[in-house]
Amino acid sequence: HRWTFTSSHQHLRYNPLRDTWVLVSAHRMKRPWSGQVEKEEEDQVPQHDPNNPLCPGNTRANGEVNPDYNNTFVFENDFPALQPNAPDPGYNQHPLFQSKAARGVCKVMCFHPWSDVTLPLMTLPDIIKVIDKWAELMVDLGSTYPWVQIFENKGAMMGCSNPHPHCQVWASNFLPNEATLSDRCQREYLKTHGEPLLLQYAKMEAEKQERVVVQNADWLAVVPYWATWPFQTLLLPRRHVQRLTNLTAQEREGLASIMKRLLTKYDNLFQISFPYSMGWHGAPTGPYLKEDQFHWQLHAHYYPPLLRSAGVRKFMVGYEMLAQEQRDLTPEQVIHLGNSITATYAIYKHR
Amino acid sequence: HRWTFTSSHQHLRYNPLRDTWVLVSAHRMKRPWSGQVEKEEEDQVPQHDPNNPLCPGNTRANGEVNPDYNNTFVFENDFPALQPNAPDPGYNQHPLFQSKAARGVCKVMCFHPWSDVTLPLMTLPDIIKVIDKWAELMVDLGSTYPWVQIFENKGAMMGCSNPHPHCQVWASNFLPNEATLSDRCQREYLKTHGEPLLLQYAKMEAEKQERVVVQNADWLAVVPYWATWPFQTLLLPRRHVQRLTNLTAQEREGLASIMKRLLTKYDNLFQISFPYSMGWHGAPTGPYLKEDQFHWQLHAHYYPPLLRSAGVRKFMVGYEMLAQEQRDLTPEQVIHLGNSITATYAIYKHR
Ligand SMILES: O=P(O)(O)O[C@H]1O[C@H](CO)[C@@H](O)[C@H](O)[C@H]1O
Ligand SMILES: O=P(O)(O)O[C@H]1O[C@H](CO)[C@@H](O)[C@H](O)[C@H]1O
Numbered sequence: 001h002r003w004t005f006t007s008s009h010q011h012l013r014y015n016p017l018r019d020t021w022v023l024v025s026a027h028r029m030k031r032p033w034s035g036q037v038e039k040e041e042e043d044q045v046p047q048h049d050p051n052n053p054l055c056p057g058n059t060r061a062n063g064e065v066n067p068d069y070n071n072t073f074v075f076e077n078d079f080p081a082l083q084p085n086a087p088d089p090g091y092n093q094h095p096l097f098q099s100k101a102a103r104g105v106c107k108v109m110c111f112h113p114w115s116d117v118t119l120p121l122m123t124l125p126d127i128i129k130v131i132d133k134w135a136e137l138m139v140d141l142g143s144t145y146p147w148v149q150i151f152e153n154k155g156a157m158m159g160c161s162n163p164h165p166h167c168q169v170w171a172s173n174f175l176p177n178e179a180t181l182s183d184r185c186q187r188e189y190l191k192t193h194g195e196p197l198l199l200q201y202a203k204m205e206a207e208k209q210e211r212v213v214v215q216n217a218d219w220l221a222v223v224p225y226w227a228t229w230p231f232q233t234l235l236l237p238r239r240h241v242q243r244l245t246n247l248t249a250q251e252r253e254g255l256a257s258i259m260k261r262l263l264t265k266y267d268n269l270f271q272i273s274f275p276y277s278m279g280w281h282g283a284p285t286g287p288y289l290k291e292d293q294f295h296w297q298l299h300a301h302y303y304p305p306l307l308r309s310a311g312v313r314k315f316m317v318g319y320e321m322l323a324q325e326q327r328d329l330t331p332e333q334v335i336h337l338g339n340s341i342t343a344t345y346a347i348y349k350h351r
Numbered sequence: 352h353r354w355t356f357t358s359s360h361q362h363l364r365y366n367p368l369r370d371t372w373v374l375v376s377a378h379r380m381k382r383p384w385s386g387q388v389e390k391e392e393e394d395q396v397p398q399h400d401p402n403n404p405l406c407p408g409n410t411r412a413n414g415e416v417n418p419d420y421n422n423t424f425v426f427e428n429d430f431p432a433l434q435p436n437a438p439d440p441g442y443n444q445h446p447l448f449q450s451k452a453a454r455g456v457c458k459v460m461c462f463h464p465w466s467d468v469t470l471p472l473m474t475l476p477d478i479i480k481v482i483d484k485w486a487e488l489m490v491d492l493g494s495t496y497p498w499v500q501i502f503e504n505k506g507a508m509m510g511c512s513n514p515h516p517h518c519q520v521w522a523s524n525f526l527p528n529e530a531t532l533s534d535r536c537q538r539e540y541l542k543t544h545g546e547p548l549l550l551q552y553a554k555m556e557a558e559k560q561e562r563v564v565v566q567n568a569d570w571l572a573v574v575p576y577w578a579t580w581p582f583q584t585l586l587l588p589r590r591h592v593q594r595l596t597n598l599t600a601q602e603r604e605g606l607a608s609i610m611k612r613l614l615t616k617y618d619n620l621f622q623i624s625f626p627y628s629m630g631w632h633g634a635p636t637g638p639y640l641k642e643d644q645f646h647w648q649l650h651a652h653y654y655p656p657l658l659r660s661a662g663v664r665k666f667m668v669g670y671e672m673l674a675q676e677q678r679d680l681t682p683e684q685v686i687h688l689g690n691s692i693t694a695t696y697a698i699y700k701h702r
Binding site: 009010011012013014016020021023024025027028030031032033034035036039061078079080081082083086087089094095096097098099100101102147149151152153156157158159160161162168170172174176177178179189192193197200201204225277278279281301303315317318319321322323324325326328 | 361362375434
């Protein structure tokens, strides 16, 4: 039986979204760990901190005062990696010393007025407001920019420097590497196989039920067959949806609900506020709005860093950086581990 | 003037070895940091620890006793990600659920009998013994395996779980992703431009002297034009050399010397034992030994995680994982920072 085979022997699996392979070495979970142990996250975050620039009513680095907001709140990043007016470095360069202009905007989006909540601890109506705001930002920024990257770095371990629940939105005048790669893979898949890659994949995973973490009428969250991070998941609509902006009201409700369940399950796994980086990939925007993007299927990636416990992470280092990504347990073992974990109430709570 | 331009405005730079772009946002170093601060490494490592499985004379997990070695010592990893006899998962699979056999060996190589030294604190003759052993392993494992990845994870921050100076060698029956990508880029460059990519690059950097960290008659260490990690470097021979095994005695001496100077400079930057992952890339081996590999030039990559100080690292998270790698200072700014730092004696010492 395939499941038994791949749980006991190393093998390679193909990632059709990135055209790469991952080395799966199930037996590596057995090795003892005497390396770095992560600090536990501070879990006494006050609901309102007068010194936190993300809280309602507070003053930010640039002197602006935040409104007394009730649900989401969006503002420009005070230290943006992308600005709208950077000059062009000039073309006609040597092939080994090529540069290009990079223009864009970086926004920060608070999810909630309180610092002591996270998405899984928020109510469904409040999560729907987050989704609606994401779609709104995609309309605004996507009207001109070809790529609008919505992403959340959650937890100090993922480089997040503010405990207030928030995500970021970076829009650029170029298609970033990962977008270009995913676009190419999805385009070629449609051409060769006649169906959008992730639409077919969602159907097959829904049938197999071997790697499904949580599901509802409109959505599916799976540990993808080609996952690289130990507890990586892929969130997929069941219908062919190209962009966040195309979700119906019912699909937004379903999304809020499946996100709450997925993230509750994450928190319950090691009984902490689970760290991760997540982000949305959908068909490119701006000039691409006028082009055929049938090969695209909207999806979100969740990349959590932990491996064995709240304190022991997976290090993607030497071999992974220089040769190939490697994982220490199979996606099917993750499902097995996760089956007993509830998605319906938070064992761990901030407050 | 180009240097001034790229130090003040964001732009993209092209990585010709990976066919990707990096977002360079010089002005981001100005932002305040209130996120995670790394633990200082323990610096009281004893010269010999009776409980460390890497020290001479000690017993390892599998019951074997280490010899009383005097310079390098190589043994099989007790928890290998790759084993020689893994069965084949079978072919003819669905394009979305593809797997392949992965076979290989994982070895550990101690650099020195003492736990309280690192490469930059070792003598040149002892570093030459490390280089000779690397070449020997490339001959042995490379006789059958197409890819032999030599890499060092240094420091707890880079997932290293044993302070004893050592590296790892993972040989595989497949070309890993990074090897495949680098092979393709170098092959196409030679075809289009008539000269091996990295041979031409080394010549141009040697002439420009804008990104050179240390150099000698046979070697050059540069912060590559397309560096992604803040203090990333690329170590290159000046002569066209395809593999570690092709280095002359003089080139091995020169390599020992430039490694000692480069790593001393790293240690002196923040006055700690500088963490990094490093590894060698050279022409593939095994069946490829009989093929033309003229496009390949041997090189080593150094990927250090730190950004601002011994305690503040660069997080390659949300945007970097989902969209594109981003750096917060230019390679030329790194050179400017590093110019005043000595490479000739260790300010920081373990003992
Ligand atoms: O083999 P080690 O040193 O125990 O493990 C370290 O290096 C490996 C190869 O880069 C990684 O897969 C591990 O995540 C890391 O902790
Ligand atoms: O913008 P922040 O949250 O300060 O910064 C964080 O996310 C960015 C985008 O992924 C990264 O470039 C930074 O390294 C990380 O610390």
